[in-house]
Amino acid sequence: MTTKKIYVYPVWVRLWHVLNAICFILLILTGMSLHFTTAEGNFIRFDISVAIHNVAAIIITFNYGYFVMGNIVSSNGKHYKNWRKNLATNLWRQGRFYAFGIFKKEPHPFPVSEDNKFNPLQKISYVIVMYLGMPLLIISGLGLLFPETIAYTVFGVSGLLLTDMLHITMGFVLSLFLLIHIYTCTLGEKPLSLFKGMINGYHDAHD
Amino acid sequence: MKTKKTVFSTILLALVVSICAQSADTLKIKPSFYEVSDYVDENENCLKCHGETKYSYSDADRGKTLTKIMYPDLIVDRDAYYDGVHRSFMCSDCHMGDFEEFPHSLDARMEDNFACIDCHGYDETYAQYHFEVIDAEFAESIHSIDGFSCWNCHDPHSYKPNMRDTEDIKEAIRFNNGMCLECHNNFSNFMLLSDKDEINVVESHDWLPNQVAHFRSVRCIECHTEINDSILVAHKILPKKEAVQQCAECHxxxxxxxxxxxxxxxxxxxxxxxxxxxxxxxxxxxxxxxxxxxxxxxxxxxxxxxxxxxxxxxxxxxxxxx
Known part of the structure; x- marks a missing residue:
């Protein structure tokens, strides 16, 4: 079996990814602390949580802009396109692999290549997370950071409440995504091989 | 000639109609006052001067009528009075001195004002409002100083329940905070009761995130009083060092x-x-x-x-x- 190194994570993507990961973990920890605050206290002091949450949120917002611009001006954007093509069939094949094939040591149905570094399940989840989830999370977060910009009521319900509910819901959905994302990253050839790829930029492809 | 008569008649008719059709809202003594008080006419003996920004009196010695400006604190707004909880009262129910003479006698002018507790305390009718507890809280409040009484915040001539019956909580909050800011954001008023330095409310709350949103959304007393579940509105105003500064107490x-x-x-x-x-x-x-x-x-x-x-x-x- 020969191993071929494919360069799939350019430096700018790795920098974006590490900053995104650090900020996201900080946002989850402080966000949970704020959400489950009691008058007696919480596991991170309220004002410290707010400060960290706000700073991390601003950094992740600019980092998101950096990601979107990077995808526009570089070839990395191609990995987020054409996700509709044979969607159902491809998702079934990938899902079947994770459910059964992986235990029978079947080959990956969609091996990583320079033109296609994501499998169909990764591609659709990354598209939804990065181009729907993140914008909703950022916009609702900015609304909470500048509450005077939020409509006082929407159809008789507090605009602040709706914004907060959207923010909390998206925060939860993306936290769940993070859990699954980290686990699926152990599904490479070896449990740590995909993590190494995100550090050195290379994916080890085996013939 | 006939045309001139027609024009004159038309103008006269228009004047009569406009006077008769004058909105009740522009009248000083409105018909609605009589619906809530049996003493509107009696009260006018006082309000003809104290309901105005200026008052006139005859100076017998000089043989002429003089006009003076009414001291603002002594002006009673008729609309507010007949909208307040004490609207059915006659002025002399509370102001018992000899005010019929003018100039008013020194005794009358120096009369003690009633406090809320004087009428509402220890009375089953008002038991649910616990005026005795409010009075005790006020006695322990930082506001319990010489010259400070219920009236500094609650004008008995216009008082009506604000928070209890409000349909617009933002407006109720604005009204409530207005009571505090009347002195705490107006040094001319503040210095009448305190020797302390001028307070800049914005600067002293600069630690508060989204300050404008907080000022619009909560009353000053949310943080500056000690909560007491036995009364509807806490009245024990705390020293500023004891004010709530922990976000988590509300959030x-x-x-x-x-x-x-x-x-x-x-x-x-x-x-x-x-x-x-x-x-x-x-x-x-x-x-x-x-x-x-x-x-x-x-x-x-x-x-x-x-x-x-x-x-x-x-x-x-x-x-x-x-």
């Missing part, structure tokens, strides 16, 4: 706002079987809106996902060993 489950700002609404809602519904309506407070259902669903989904991952991992390990 948390069992928020103190449920015991102060939203007390009236939450009491009604509790009777109806709802808890915290007021905070979930148009007066939402971040952190104070526990939704057990959503939190529960989130925890279950997260645990299930984690179990699936554990199961998948276990299967991978077992297959790897085989």
């Amino acid at each position: 948390s489950r069992n928020s103190r706002l449920m015991h102060s700002l939203y007390k009236f609404q939450s009491q009604k809602d509790r009777k109806a079987g709802y808890v915290n519904s007021v905070i979930l309506n148009d007066t939402f407070v971040i952190g104070a809106n526990p939704s057990p259902l959503l939190d529960g669903i989130s925890v279950v989904v997260f645990i299930l996902s984690f179990l699936v991952i554990l199961f998948h991992t276990a299967l991978r390990i077992i297959k790897l060993r085989n």
Whole structure:
């Protein structure tokens, strides 16, 4: 079996990814602390949580802009396109692999290549997370950071409440995504091989 | 000639109609006053001067009529008076001195004002409002100083329940905070009662995030009083060092706002079987809106996902060993 190194994570993507990961973990920890605050206290002091949450949120917002611009001006954007093509069939094949094939040591149905570094399940989840989830999370977060910009009521319900509910819901959905994302990253050839790829930029492809 | 008569008649008719059709709102003594008070005419003996910004009197010595400006604190707004809780009163019910003479006698002018407790205390009719507790709280309040009484915040000539009956909580908050800012944002008034330096409310609250949003959304007393569940509005104003500065006291489950700002609404809602519904309506407070259902669903989904991952991992390990 020969191993071929494919360069799939350019430096700018790795920098974006590490900053995104650090900020996201900080946002989850402080966000949970704020959400489950009691008058007696919480596991991170309220004002410290707010400060960290706000700073991390601003950094992740600019980092998101950096990601979107990077995808526009570089070839990395191609990995987020054409996700509709044979969607159902491809998702079934990938899902079947994770459910059964992986235990029978079947080959990956969609091996990583320079033109296609994501499998169909990764591609659709990354598209939804990065181009729907993140914008909703950022916009609702900015609304909470500048509450005077939020409509006082929407159809008789507090605009602040709706914004907060959207923010909390998206925060939860993306936290769940993070859990699954980290686990699926152990599904490479070896449990740590995909993590190494995100550090050195290379994916080890085996013939 | 006939044309001139027609024009004159038309103008005269228009004048008569416009006078007769004058809106009741522009009248000083409105018909609605008589619906709420039996003493409107008697009160006018006082309000003809104290209801105006200027008053006139005859100076017999000089043989002429003089006009003077009325001291602003002695002006009673008729509209506010007949809209207030004391509207059915006659002026002389409370001002018992000899005010019929003018100039008023020194004794009359130096009369002691009643405090709320003098009429409302120890009376079953008002027992639900616990004026005795309010009076005791005020006695312990930082406002309990010489020259400070109920009237500095609550004008008996215009007082009406504000928070209790409000349909617009933002307006009620603005009104309430206006009471405090009357002195705390107006040094001319503040120095009448205190020797302390001028306070800059914006600077002294510069630690407060989203200051404008806080000032619009909560009353000063939310943080500057000690909560007392036995009365509707806390009256023990605390020294500034003891004011609430922990965000979590409001932005948390069992928020103190449920015991102060939203007390009236939450009491009604509790009777109806709802808890915290007021905070979930148009007066939402971040952190104070526990939704057990959503939190529960989130925890279950997260645990299930984690179990699936554990199961998948276990299967991978077992297959790897085989």
